[in-house]
Amino acid sequence: MARILVGCKRVIDYAVKIRVxxxxxxxxxQNVKHSLNPFDEIAVEEAVRMKEAKVAAEVIAVSCGPSQCQETLRTALAMGADKAIHVxxxxxxxERVTSLHVAKILSKVTEEVKADIVIVGKQSIDDDSAQTAQMTASILGWPQASxxxxxxxxDDMLKITREIDGxxxxxxxxxxxxxxxxLRLNEPRYATLPNIMKAKKKPMDKKTAADYGVDVTPRFDVISVVDPPTREAGVKVESVDDLIGKLKDAGVV
Known part of the structure; x- marks a missing residue:
């Protein structure tokens, strides 16, 4: 029976107003609420449902990052994951770890635990790269469904419905x-108090990127981070002709 590896990223909570x-x-x-990335939460839920449906025998949650990531992994364990790995x-x-660094680590962990399915959120809500799954599949040489x-x-196949532009x-x-x-794969369950208590006793292995032979040396430098420009107020037009004129002036038509 399959073993599932689920990626769990710790991000600033979606309800927090970001400050530069x-x-x-x-x-x-610092002193800002963090939580499990919402898309990764959906991935954890799907993995647990597969286990409940007897499609998988074990769900392993993995997270890369500072020590606070252990809290994120405890959330996944409380939702139903069997054990966790904190890299x-x-x-x-x-601060400057990229999707490629994470994909290399995930591929090494996948080989170590002999996972058959890797599930991650389609993107994280902080950098929105949407690259980790694709890069992990490429490194492993596995099929992917994003x-x-x-x-x-x-049988030994997965029938997938995926969302595309059309x-x-x-x-x-x-x-x-x-x-x-x-987003529409499922609705994640709430972790109940008994399961939160049980999660504290579930095993969590602690590793480093070096344990997997992955060099996390930064590949870029941050020059400057700025707030997005303030949106300008709209303009009211008196007629359709005025509207068309302004659109032409703006180069839209």
Missing amino acids: KPDKTGVVK EIGEKEY FISKAEKS GLENITVKLPAVLSAD
Whole structure:
């Protein structure tokens, strides 16, 4: 029976108003609420549902980052994951960790635990790169199904419905495979108090990127981080001709 590896990223909570640091080197993260990335939460829920449906025997949650990521992993464990792996990366180094670094680590962890399915959120709500699943699949040489809104097991295949610009696309992928969860895949469960208490006793391995032979040396420098420009007020027009004229002036038509 399959073993599922789920990626869990710790991000600033979606309800927090982001503030840029005074020195423009990044955003303020100290004393700010963090939580499990919402798309990764959907990925955890899907993995747990697969286990409940007897599609998988074990769900392993993994997170890369500073020590606070252990709280994020406890959330995944409380939702139903069986065990967790924390790949610790120092807070300063983590500021410039890229999707490629994470994909390399995920691929190594996948090989170590002999996972058959890797599920991650389609993107994180902080950098919105939407690259990790695709890069992980490429490194592993596995089939991939991104932006999925439905997954059903059939023999050694998964029947996938994925969201594309034109609507929905139905495909099949052979296992082992890498999946990325879209918003409409499911609605994550709330972790109950008994499960939160049980999560504290579930195993969590602590590793480093060096343990997997992955170099997390920064590949870029941050020049400046600024707030987006304030949106200008709209203009009221008196007629359709005025509207067309303004659109022409703006080069739209």
